[in-house]
Amino acid sequence: MSGFARRLLGTTIVTAALAAAIAVYIAVFLTASPPSAGAVQTASGPHLYLGSVASAELSDQHPTWVSFYAVNATSTRWTHATTYVLPAHTLVHVTIYQFDSQTGLRNPLYGHATGMIPGTYTVDGKRVQGIDPTTAAHIFAVPQIGLTVPLEGISANAKNPCSNAPCSLSTAHHTMSFAFRTPGKGLYRWQCFVPCAAGFIQGNGGPMQTIGYMGGFLKIV
Amino acid sequence: MKEVNHFRRFLLWYLATTIPLTLIVVLVLAPGMPPGNGTVQASAVVADNTVFLGVASVIFMAVLVYFVYSLIAFRERNPSVVTEGPAIRGHPQIQLWWIVVTMGIVLFLTAYGTIRLLEGGSGGGQGPNPIAVPSPPAGTKPLQVQVIAQQWQFTYRYPAYGGVETPSIEIPTNTLVEFHVTSLDVIHSFWAYQLNVKADANPGVDNIAYAQTKGPLFFNVRCSELCGLWHGYMFNSGRVVPRAQFASWIALQQRQFGAARRSLPPYTRQYFPTPLRRG
Numbered sequence: 244m245s246g247f248a249r250r251l252l253g254t255t256i257v258t259a260a261l262a263a264a265i266a267v268y269i270a271v272f273l274t275a276s277p278p279s280a281g282a283v284q285t286a287s288g289p290h291l292y293l294g295s296v297a298s299a300e301l302s303d304q305h306p307t308w309v310s311f312y313a314v315n316a317t318s319t320r321w322t323h324a325t326t327y328v329l330p331a332h333t334l335v336h337v338t339i340y341q342f343d344s345q346t347g348l349r350n351p352l353y354g355h356a357t358g359m360i361p362g363t364y365t366v367d368g369k370r371v372q373g374i375d376p377t378t379a380a381h382i383f384a385v386p387q388i389g390l391t392v393p394l395e396g397i398s399a400n401a402k403n404p405c406s407n408a409p410c411s412l413s414t415a416h417h418t419m420s421f422a423f424r425t426p427g428k429g430l431y432r433w434q435c436f437v438p439c440a441a442g443f444i445q446g447n448g449g450p451m452q453t454i455g456y457m458g459g460f461l462k463i464v
Numbered sequence: 465m466k467e468v469n470h471f472r473r474f475l476l477w478y479l480a481t482t483i484p485l486t487l488i489v490v491l492v493l494a495p496g497m498p499p500g501n502g503t504v505q506a507s508a509v510v511a512d513n514t515v516f517l518g519v520a521s522v523i524f525m526a527v528l529v530y531f532v533y534s535l536i537a538f539r540e541r542n543p544s545v546v547t548e549g550p551a552i553r554g555h556p557q558i559q560l561w562w563i564v565v566t567m568g569i570v571l572f573l574t575a576y577g578t579i580r581l582l583e584g585g586s587g588g589g590q591g592p593n594p595i596a597v598p599s600p601p602a603g604t605k606p607l608q609v610q611v612i613a614q615q616w617q618f619t620y621r622y623p624a625y626g627g628v629e630t631p632s633i634e635i636p637t638n639t640l641v642e643f644h645v646t647s648l649d650v651i652h653s654f655w656a657y658q659l660n661v662k663a664d665a666n667p668g669v670d671n672i673a674y675a676q677t678k679g680p681l682f683f684n685v686r687c688s689e690l691c692g693l694w695h696g697y698m699f700n701s702g703r704v705v706p707r708a709q710f711a712s713w714i715a716l717q718q719r720q721f722g723a724a725r726r727s728l729p730p731y732t733r734q735y736f737p738t739p740l741r742r743g
Contacts, residue, residue: 349614349648349649349737350612350614350619350648350737351724351727351728351729352619352629352631352721352724352727352728354724354727355721355723355724355727357631357720372723373723373724375727376727386616386617386631386697386700387697389631391631432694432697434616434694436614436617438615438649445649445650447615447649447650447692451615451692451693452692452693453693454693458693458694
């Protein structure tokens, strides 16, 4: 094989490999979607269980970031997902295990819950309309449908706090339960309104600006 | 052979096409353009757009008709006799007219824009000391509505109704609404499109804009300042409703958010939230 033929073959192989790598990268990019979780079917209808923690799992790429997780009813199985798949036009029950400490709200209005059915929700079994805005750790809010549920934070002096996900129900936490009616099919963003991103300017950077931590979507199908 | 008077012929073509087109633009097309006639401020913008489009039509047609006329009148039909035309050595009369006409147009637009901004620019945020302050309809008082932006939602506070704060907005018909726009975190922008209100929401700043409502109206509100992850979702809608309907709505808000109101800080023109434990 002549020198020219060898160079031509080598160039062709390198070009083909490069083109294949680019094609794979584009295909992965186009087909990738953030992990999602669904509600559990119960006798009373679909039930979504969530957990909110001060810090993600140690294996997470951001183990110091505050985050929501999809969990099971006993908080023993944790999935790092903030896209929740729910059926359309259905009464969905939600339980949130909240393990994080209190931050406080920048706008106290969000201490008042809206959009649930009935117009109240429970904090550790006690039915309330809202919480003291200074004790909020997070909020589960879907502005497009007017749903705002403030989540009570654990006290700074709480015994046995959970530092990183996954968190057991034996560690300090509050349990919030509510129900809401899902809208028609579509993607609805949800977010936290507490500026809870520790270490970032105004508490609104990092996990507050990254889907998969303090915000995500309700995928209504 | 009689010399053709190109200028006269061009002028005839120009007037024959431009007069009807400009009339169509000014009388038919422009009045129906956004943002519509939902408020006095929106109507003022439509009027300004009509004037600008009218002026633009006249200029655009001058260029277009001259271009077409040149293609037809100065085209050499026998390529074998194509020769260079005489060198252009300047034409003081044309140059003078060119300077006078273009300067006149620019000066007119400058003066018109300035005057209209001063007398009718009340829909834009004018800071805490507005220059363009419209008068309310006879027998009415301006209604203050505070717009509070935060990542990523607008909320609205009504100081005349006990300072109630709500996540939705309604305002009454035939009322001068005085928007006080501020932010609790980063820079946002309150853009109520059909009201022709657009005002930056800066933390610690009271930015005032006005809308004089007319009849019932549905309007969209969007944030028009890139403000973070959910900027694209920072929108909602509002309604201009008859006064009686507004009274019922605000009473409902006072009941619904009465408990929350007790947690709110006293109404002020701007807020400086206490540093949070994490931030």
